[in-house]
Amino acid sequence: MSGSLVVVGTGPGKAELMTPASQAALARATDLVGYGPYLDRVPVRSDQCRHASDNRVELDRARLALSLASAGRQVAVVSGGDPGVFAMAAAIFEAVESGDPAWRGLDIRVEPGVTAMLAAAAEVGAPLGGDFCAISLSDNLKAWTTVERRLKAAAEADFVIALYNPASKARPHQLGQAFELLRTVKAAATPVLFVRAAGTAEAEVITTTLGAADPSRADMRTLVIIGASTTRQVGRWVYTPRSERGAP
Numbered sequence: 001m002s003g004s005l006v007v008v009g010t011g012p013g014k015a016e017l018m019t020p021a022s023q024a025a026l027a028r029a030t031d032l033v034g035y036g037p038y039l040d041r042v043p044v045r046s047d048q049c050r051h052a053s054d055n056r057v058e059l060d061r062a063r064l065a066l067s068l069a070s071a072g073r074q075v076a077v078v079s080g081g082d083p084g085v086f087a088m089a090a091a092i093f094e095a096v097e098s099g100d101p102a103w104r105g106l107d108i109r110v111e112p113g114v115t116a117m118l119a120a121a122a123e124v125g126a127p128l129g130g131d132f133c134a135i136s137l138s139d140n141l142k143a144w145t146t147v148e149r150r151l152k153a154a155a156e157a158d159f160v161i162a163l164y165n166p167a168s169k170a171r172p173h174q175l176g177q178a179f180e181l182l183r184t185v186k187a188a189a190t191p192v193l194f195v196r197a198a199g200t201a202e203a204e205v206i207t208t209t210l211g212a213a214d215p216s217r218a219d220m221r222t223l224v225i226i227g228a229s230t231t232r233q234v235g236r237w238v239y240t241p242r243s244e245r246g247a248p
């Protein structure tokens with residue numbers, strides 16, 4: 001039987017938020033490849049091989065998965081959330097591009113998943129009801145000046161902004177710098193949401209404003225949403241009206 005590779009997302013956490021198609025893809029796999037904590041979220045049968053690795057070596061993990069598939073294995077590469085959003089699917093194609101030309105002929109598929117931004121939005125209402133964008137604050141793979149340029153452009157265009165990777169132990173100051181930059185363009189009253197562990201039983205939400213937002217409230221499991229000029233609160237919910245004229 002010829003090999004295959006499928007890139008699968010676990011969703012944000014709760015088992016029900018993993019799609020049936022992703023569960024079926026995992027069940028068909030002979031080999032599961034991924035960062036340890038993500039692999040821990042999925043059931044592994046005794047007849048399946050588990051290849052857990054460190055988070056920092058995405059490209060090595062991608063090459064391992066491609067080598068296994070070209071040796072005839074049915075490989076599932078596991079990411080959190082959606083596998084195409086700041087995750088493994090792009091690393092797989094990068095490895096294909098720079099690797100063995102035969103890899104281009106492999107059966108490679110990507111299964112969509114529920115990304116953190118959607119789970120976080122659902123915890124608070126409908127903050128992504130108007131135009132929005134997603135930016136990763138991590139400067140592991142891009143320059144901080146690139147992050148700043150994109151934040152400023154997104155603020156000037158009045159997008160709702162979803163920030164992935166807002167903070168880590170290695171990067172404690174960047175979210176504060178991002179808020180400072182956004183305050184030069186957006187109103188201090190702009191709603192800001194810190195959503196931690198969205199789509200899990202431990203979900204926590206902090207609703208604040210750009211003027212008052214405390215960057216130390218974010219960690220690696222937090223998604224930060226910064227509203228557009230029309231984003232508002234109604235009762236305990238936050239939403240962005242679909243009409244730019246505002247609501248109601």
Ligand code: SAH
Pocket residue numbers: 012013079080081082083084085086087114115116117119120163164165166195196197198199200219220221222223224
């Ligand atoms: N592929 C993933 C994102 C990987 S980047 C996805 O589609 O969701 C990792 C970042 O995603 C984290 O630093 C955090 O900002 C965010 N994240 C992942 N799971 C989350 C969750 N359950 N709640 C809030 N943010 C989450």
